[in-house]
Amino acid sequence: MDRRKFVGKGLLGILAGSLGAEVVFADRIPPNYIPLFLQDPDPFERFLKDKEMVVLNDKPWNMEAQAHLLNDPVTPNKYMFIRNNGKIPEHVDASSWELTIDGESVKSRKTFSLQELKTNYQHHTYQLTLECGGNGRSEFDPPAKGNQWTVGAVSCAQWTGVRLRDVLEAAGIKSDAVYIGYHAADTHLSGDPNKEPISRGVPISKALQDETLLAFQMNGEDIPMAHGYPLRLVCGGWPASASGKWVNRISIRNKVHDGAKMGGSSYRVPCENVAPGTKVEDTNMCIIESMPVKSLITHPKSGALIKAGRALKVNGHAWAGELEVNQMEYSIDFGSNWITCSLEKPANRLAWQHFSATIDFPKKGYYEVWARATDQNGRSQPMVLPGWNPKGYLNNACHRIAVKVV
Amino acid sequence: MKKEFDHQVRRLSRLLFSFLLLFLILFSGLFYWANRPPEIQQELEDVTPLVSIDDEIENGIHVTTGFIEDEGMRVTIQNCTNCHSAKLVTQNRMSRDGWEATIRWMQETQNLWDLGNNEELILTYLAKNYAPVAKGRRQNLDQTVWYELE
Numbered sequence: 001m002d003r004r005k006f007v008g009k010g011l012l013g014i015l016a017g018s019l020g021a022e023v024v025f026a027d028r029i030p031p032n033y034i035p036l037f038l039q040d041p042d043p044f045e046r047f048l049k050d051k052e053m054v055v056l057n058d059k060p061w062n063m064e065a066q067a068h069l070l071n072d073p074v075t076p077n078k079y080m081f082i083r084n085n086g087k088i089p090e091h092v093d094a095s096s097w098e099l100t101i102d103g104e105s106v107k108s109r110k111t112f113s114l115q116e117l118k119t120n121y122q123h124h125t126y127q128l129t130l131e132c133g134g135n136g137r138s139e140f141d142p143p144a145k146g147n148q149w150t151v152g153a154v155s156c157a158q159w160t161g162v163r164l165r166d167v168l169e170a171a172g173i174k175s176d177a178v179y180i181g182y183h184a185a186d187t188h189l190s191g192d193p194n195k196e197p198i199s200r201g202v203p204i205s206k207a208l209q210d211e212t213l214l215a216f217q218m219n220g221e222d223i224p225m226a227h228g229y230p231l232r233l234v235c236g237g238w239p240a241s242a243s244g245k246w247v248n249r250i251s252i253r254n255k256v257h258d259g260a261k262m263g264g265s266s267y268r269v270p271c272e273n274v275a276p277g278t279k280v281e282d283t284n285m286c287i288i289e290s291m292p293v294k295s296l297i298t299h300p301k302s303g304a305l306i307k308a309g310r311a312l313k314v315n316g317h318a319w320a321g322e323l324e325v326n327q328m329e330y331s332i333d334f335g336s337n338w339i340t341c342s343l344e345k346p347a348n349r350l351a352w353q354h355f356s357a358t359i360d361f362p363k364k365g366y367y368e369v370w371a372r373a374t375d376q377n378g379r380s381q382p383m384v385l386p387g388w389n390p391k392g393y394l395n396n397a398c399h400r401i402a403v404k405v406v
Numbered sequence: 407m408k409k410e411f412d413h414q415v416r417r418l419s420r421l422l423f424s425f426l427l428l429f430l431i432l433f434s435g436l437f438y439w440a441n442r443p444p445e446i447q448q449e450l451e452d453v454t455p456l457v458s459i460d461d462e463i464e465n466g467i468h469v470t471t472g473f474i475e476d477e478g479m480r481v482t483i484q485n486c487t488n489c490h491s492a493k494l495v496t497q498n499r500m501s502r503d504g505w506e507a508t509i510r511w512m513q514e515t516q517n518l519w520d521l522g523n524n525e526e527l528i529l530t531y532l533a534k535n536y537a538p539v540a541k542g543r544r545q546n547l548d549q550t551v552w553y554e555l556e
Contacts (some may be wrong), residue, residue: 059491143499145508189489190517233437279449302547304555311556365467368547402549 024285047226050078056147060084065152075155082226083132089185089246103251107172109200121162126211127351128236129156129319131291133267136395139385142277146393156352159234161215166210171254179258180207182233182244192318199259200234202242211236211350236350237321239267239288269389276388290321293381294396295373302401308364313354320375327374328355332367335383361405372398459483475526478531481524502533
């Protein structure tokens with residue numbers, strides 16, 4: 001709703017009615033003053049998000065969930081984090097939306113209408129884990145620059161679309177192709193029309209996977225505007241920034257894509273581990289590919305008081321980027337002993353897996369329940385912050401909740 | 407017989423009258439909407455942007471932006487909240503070098519202008535009020551709210 005439409009003295013009364021509250025002294029509001037409650041649209045209403053979601057940034061919009069909000073097996077929109085680098089496109093017309101495939105390594109540049117994509121290619125549906133590369137950044141010491149995500153920049157929704165592979169092959173992929181890069185309709189914060197806020201991509205091998213989609217639906221409905229309506233590239237298991245929103249062009253590159261946020265310290269970490277706070281040269285930074293093994297206790301919410309003698313049921317999700325999670329454990333004694341949880345298979349490759357356990361506490365007191373996942377290659381989550389890096393990516397330290405037995 | 411006829415006439419005229427009233431409301435409504443928008447548009451042009459800095463401070467915090475009140479705050483607001491939200495600044499902690507590197511990065515890649523003499527003021531303000539605090543490899547859980555689990 002355009003707040004400006006509300007401006008106009010005569011409409012204030014109507015407005016007051018719709019608010020369910022009278023604007024006292026409405027007749028004395030200066031003619032050009034926009035009442036405070038109309039200056040910024042409520043992001044929770046605008047994006048249909050739950051009120052418990054946490055706004056980290058309002059320009060650009062960045063919002064994260066809390067662990068207990070992510071309890072659903074498939075994440076609904078209201079609990080899905082928003083990570084934007086630029087401004088959400090303002091005028092999106094799905095009926096005239098087009099996607100162009102170009103680049104050095106395309107056999108013939110080709111443009112498809114959204115309708116053509118929907119009608120000419122087979123539809124596929126997958127549950128895909130999308131985690132922000134910087135999820136957990138707030139724990140870094142020395143602190144890392146950027147939105148200070150805690151644990152809630154992760155989701156696993158059900159995405160429906162066509163395979164990127166089918167569309168790329170329709171245009172033709174030259175044998176020297178190494179990468180794809182997306183371009184999209186969002187706009188740069190500075191207002192500069194020649195700048196892209198973000199234009200990232202993935203190696204051609206990831207682009208050709210079955211699960212890499214050009215999606216037009218999320219959880220069975222049109223993708224919400226904040227998540228890329230009407231067309232989003234979805235590359236599950238990789239930093240969510242690889243899953244470009246509002247995509248209108250994909251370039252097949254004969255070199256590593258060099259769009260905005262592909263270089264410098266963006267979505268890159270030191271190729272070799274460094275001591276905390278070290279300055280790292282650009283040439284020693286490597287692009288993040290698969291996200292590391294991680295898990296989240298989504299029930300109960302941290303801070304539970306339980307009666308002595310009562311068992312506690314905990315559950316949550318575990319994921320490991322390109323890999324599957326093989327084992328899930330919990331500890332109630334700060335990592336001295338680990339007990340195996342029951343763990344489900346993923347709904348499909350790159351979907352998070354659900355775990356649960358029933359915990360008996362030996363006596364009254366303060367406890368922390370720690371969760372630790374191990375991927376199919378035997379790599380487990382660390383109990384403390386893993387390798388420091390300049391931008392605070394890849395924090396997969398085990399999740400903890402506090403419990404008091406009283 | 408006549409009585410019945412009179413009664414019918416009265417009912418009919420009441421019906422006709424209520425129709426007339428309905429049409430009147432409908433047409434005046436349509437007329438209002440057809441004529442109202444240009445008026446609003448006109449008023450819009452006079453609206454001055456409300457991002458102008460007010461001075462309301464509460465407990466040492468600038469109410470509109472959330473910045474800590476100190477020397478250099480106004481210049482920081484003027485130069486650092488045009489493109490992005492104040493929240494992107496206030497949620498971060500950096501040393502003076504770190505803030506300076508961030509300014510350089512924004513100048514090189516994000517169209518930030520030359521800050522001139524204000525740069526010194528901004529850097530001093532940020533380095534003092536938004537300096538890193540050592541927190542080690544892992545902090546205690548910040549659990550202040552407890553609830554009974556059914």
